[in-house]
Amino acid sequence: MENKCIKTYNLEDIMKDKGLLTGWIECELETKTPIFIPNTTNNDIFHFRTKNNEQVQSYEFYSYEDLSEENNPDRTPSKKPIIPGSEIRGMIRTSFEAVTNSCLSTINEGQILYRRVSIPAEPGRIERKDDNAWQIQPCNKYKLNIRRFQQEINGFVEGEPISFTANQKLYITKINNQGTGIKGYFHQGEKMDRKNNESVFVPNLEKTAFPISSDALKNYLENLKLYSDKNVNLHYKDKEHTGYNKITAKKENDLDGALIYYKEYKIQSNNKTFRKLYLCPAQIGREIFYMTLSKVIGTYTPCNLMKELCQACLLFGFTSSEDQLASRIRFCDAFPIKDITKEDYFTQGIIDELASPKLTAAEFYLKKSSAKDNSEVHLWNYDYAGGWKKENKKYTNEFITMPNYKAMIKGRKFYWHQKNKKINLKGKESETITIRNIGIRPLKQNIKFSFKVYFNHIREEELKKLIWVLEIGNYQNNAHKIGMGKSLGLGSVRINVKEIKTRRIKIKNKTINYKIKNDLNVLNEVRTSEHPNEFLGCESNVLNAFIRMTNFEDSPQNVSYPINIGEEFHYKWFVVNKNFLPGSTGMRPIINQSLPENVNNPNLYKYLRR
Ligand SMILES: [Zn+2]
Numbered sequence: 001m002e003n004k005c006i007k008t009y010n011l012e013d014i015m016k017d018k019g020l021l022t023g024w025i026e027c028e029l030e031t032k033t034p035i036f037i038p039n040t041t042n043n044d045i046f047h048f049r050t051k052n053n054e055q056v057q058s059y060e061f062y063s064y065e066d067l068s069e070e071n072n073p074d075r076t077p078s079k080k081p082i083i084p085g086s087e088i089r090g091m092i093r094t095s096f097e098a099v100t101n102s103c104l105s106t107i108n109e110g111q112i113l114y115r116r117v118s119i120p121a122e123p124g125r126i127e128r129k130d131d132n133a134w135q136i137q138p139c140n141k142y143k144l145n146i147r148r149f150q151q152e153i154n155g156f157v158e159g160e161p162i163s164f165t166a167n168q169k170l171y172i173t174k175i176n177n178q179g180t181g182i183k184g185y186f187h188q189g190e191k192m193d194r195k196n197n198e199s200v201f202v203p204n205l206e207k208t209a210f211p212i213s214s215d216a217l218k219n220y221l222e223n224l225k226l227y228s229d230k231n232v233n234l235h236y237k238d239k240e241h242t243g244y245n246k247i248t249a250k251k252e253n254d255l256d257g258a259l260i261y262y263k264e265y266k267i268q269s270n271n272k273t274f275r276k277l278y279l280c281p282a283q284i285g286r287e288i289f290y291m292t293l294s295k296v297i298g299t300y301t302p303c304n305l306m307k308e309l310c311q312a313c314l315l316f317g318f319t320s321s322e323d324q325l326a327s328r329i330r331f332c333d334a335f336p337i338k339d340i341t342k343e344d345y346f347t348q349g350i351i352d353e354l355a356s357p358k359l360t361a362a363e364f365y366l367k368k369s370s371a372k373d374n375s376e377v378h379l380w381n382y383d384y385a386g387g388w389k390k391e392n393k394k395y396t397n398e399f400i401t402m403p404n405y406k407a408m409i410k411g412r413k414f415y416w417h418q419k420n421k422k423i424n425l426k427g428k429e430s431e432t433i434t435i436r437n438i439g440i441r442p443l444k445q446n447i448k449f450s451f452k453v454y455f456n457h458i459r460e461e462e463l464k465k466l467i468w469v470l471e472i473g474n475y476q477n478n479a480h481k482i483g484m485g486k487s488l489g490l491g492s493v494r495i496n497v498k499e500i501k502t503r504r505i506k507i508k509n510k511t512i513n514y515k516i517k518n519d520l521n522v523l524n525e526v527r528t529s530e531h532p533n534e535f536l537g538c539e540s541n542v543l544n545a546f547i548r549m550t551n552f553e554d555s556p557q558n559v560s561y562p563i564n565i566g567e568e569f570h571y572k573w574f575v576v577n578k579n580f581l582p583g584s585t586g587m588r589p590i591i592n593q594s595l596p597e598n599v600n601n602p603n604l605y606k607y608l609r610r
Contacts, residue, residue, distance in 0.1 A: 001411045002539055005103050005299040009314040010307045011325060020457040023502035023519070027470060029083065029334050029449040032492040032552055034346060034423050034442040037087055037483040042067035045075075046348045048428060048439040056350065058439025073348075077441055079339045083449055083482070085331035091482045091493075092331070093316050096469045098412050098546050099536045102312035104300045112222050113289040113382045114360055118578070118589050120283045121261035123201050125185065126217070127209065128256040134217060136262055136277075138207040142170045142184060143197040149175065153198055156186040158246040159257050162200055172200060187259040188246045190227070190282055201259045212277060217252050219288045220260065220279035224249060226288075227281065244281050261285065267384055268403035276383065291382040293359070296366075296407050311537060315462055328458050329466065334451035340443070348441040349425025350433055351485055355561060355570060363577060363594040367408045375400065378581065378590035382407045388581055388588045395581045395588055410597060411545075415481050417555035421489030442490060450498075460522065463500075465536055467526045470495045474527040477553035487561065492552055497523055548599045556602060565608040576607040 014020070038059035039045075045067060046058040060067055063078035097105065124136040142164070146153060152175055156162070165174040165181045174181075184202035189195065227244055249255055260279045267274045278287040294301045303313040304320030317327035359365055362381045369385055371377055376387040379399075386401040423442065426433065453470070455463065472478040472495075479494040500519040505512060529535065533543040562573040581588040596602050 002101050006101055007308040007310050009309045021502050022456050025453045026499040027451050028496045028498055030494050031445050031447045032479050032494055033445050035483050035491050036440045036442040037062040042070055046439045047073040050433050054435050056433055056437050061441055077345050081340055083334040085333045087482055089331040091480050097312045099538050100311040101538045102310035103303050105302045109294040111293055114286045115381050116286045121263040124260055124262045126255050126258040134212045135209040136212050137203045137209040139201040140204045142166050142172050142200040144172045144200055145197055160186045162186050216277045223280055223288045265384055265401055267401050289382040328456050330454040332452045334449035337448045337450055344444055346442050350437045350439045353436050363591045365409055367410055368594050371402045397587050414549045415486040416559045417492045417552040418489035418559050419555050464526050467497055468532055471497055472550055473532050478550040479552040545599045562604050565606045
């Protein structure tokens with residue numbers, strides 16, 4: 001990506017042009033690898049089941065057939081599979097955005113950014129001093145054995161005051177109903193299978209309470225929301241984490257007396273030091289970042305004003321809460337050129353689990369910045385970056401944040417082509433199927449489709465850009481990616497423009513005459529252009545990266561999610577990659593490898609665990 005998205009376009013300027021073009025482009029699309037686009041009218045078309053007889057979603061290839069009543073898993077697939085125009089449009093828009101330095105129109109600005117932490121945070125209690133002032137009182141944590149005090153625990157509500165007696169190791173030995181002994185507050189941890197103790201927080205008055213901002217409280221409420229969101233806890237083994245059923249806080253006013261764990265970072269910006277506080281219901285939990293996605297991507301946020309558009313929004317249209325603009329191009333569905341037989345499809349089967357690195361994976365999405373004073377940067381994320389302090393050649397547990405750090409995203413998301421990859425379709429009898437798998441029937445490679453793209457009142461230069469993106473210039477080895485399973489090697493398609501028809505309207509003797517002209521000059525101009533970035537409107541390094549990424553014939557070998565040697569699960573690579581610095585157990589996490597920015601050498605190392 002470049003430094004700044006250019007948003008200086010608007011439709012009024014275009015409409016002043018005299019020579020606007022209207023017409024259509026006839027295209028041919030060829031599948032270069034298997035592709036799959038689901039017909040969602042039936043999500044159990046092949047009747048796949050796990051060992052425990054749970055339903056595994058399965059889909060037929062897309063067609064106009066309504067399969068909601070279909071009940072035969074051995075059915076004959078459609079002779080007329082369709083690639084929907086909306087899929088082609090999305091694919092072309094993504095590439096168009098990349099080579100015209102346009103906005104990231106599909107990004108979800110409201111997404112909460114966070115990271116999981118491996119270092120225990122400090123126990124504390126939120127207290128309201130007066131209407132506008134809140135503070136945290138640091139606490140000591142006492143342990144309440146679940147087996148021994150099960151009955152009492154069942155009766156406690158979150159935050160309930162308790163009096164008790166405890167031993168030296170802070171284990172509670174007796175609960176005193178008369179109010180004698182130590183006074184604290186009950187805190188229930190997350191529900192887990194193997195857990196021995198609940199906690200009781202006792203204010204530690206040797207430590208003074210400190211103020212906490214409204215933003216930090218809001219952040220905490222977001223964190224609570226995530227704990228009840230099953231999608232976020234997917235990484236954990238099923239059923240182990242089931243949220244905090246006794247914590248009911250929904251708004252700031254509910255937080256007086258809330259028991260939390262806190263972690264503080266001192267962050268320097270413009271020679272001032274700020275304290276950033278992260279609150280969590282769990283001792284080892286997650287930090288919700290104060291930084292939002294729109295702040296990180298800056299000018300690349302989706303366009304929202306009619307008068308300040310990027311080139312992609314100008315042509316493809318946009319919708320925002322303020323304004324909206326209709327598209328001036330329309331992608332039609334693509335139809336197979338010849339009738340398709342059963343042999344053109346794979347036998348239906350189950351593909352490997354689909355996953356994609358989450359935005360929270362800073363090692364994939366954020367640039368590693370280097371500190372001005374050359375101090376080591378071990379860890380970086382949306383809010384802060386820094387390293388573990390070294391003393392006498394040994395790392396300490398003190399984390400030093402880098403002054404004036406600002407998170408920067410690495411760029412746009414594209415998938416490598418995987419020319420020689422055999423797709424792995426497991427049969428019904430496979431032992432390893434889970435409900436997270438999906439069953440599909442992909443189409444094979446070398447199948448040709450045709451489709452049209454209509455354009456309405458566009459400039460010739462816009463037509464040139466569109467043609468260049470459709471064909472990826474004259475790079476015959478290059479291709480786009482469409483549909484499901486892109487990361488598994490599916491979805492490579494090559495588009496060639498066959499004809500360009502422009503319609504000219506002439507009013508002669510009070511009658512309107514249409515003239516359809518075959519406009520191949522523009523096509524030739526685009527194909528022979530030596531420096532296409534000049535008319536596309538991006539820097540040459542961006543164009544070069546795009547051409548490298550979309551190269552199908554010379555695509556890198558063995559592309560996969562990162563994985564460790566001899567291990568099956570990808571998340572384990574991410575775990576090892578947050579390798580801990582030597583000399584401590586889990587106290588000094590780092591990011592070891594991050595996604596390389598050089599598209600010519602995109603490799604990550606695998607880990608071997610002993
Ligand atoms: Zn835009």
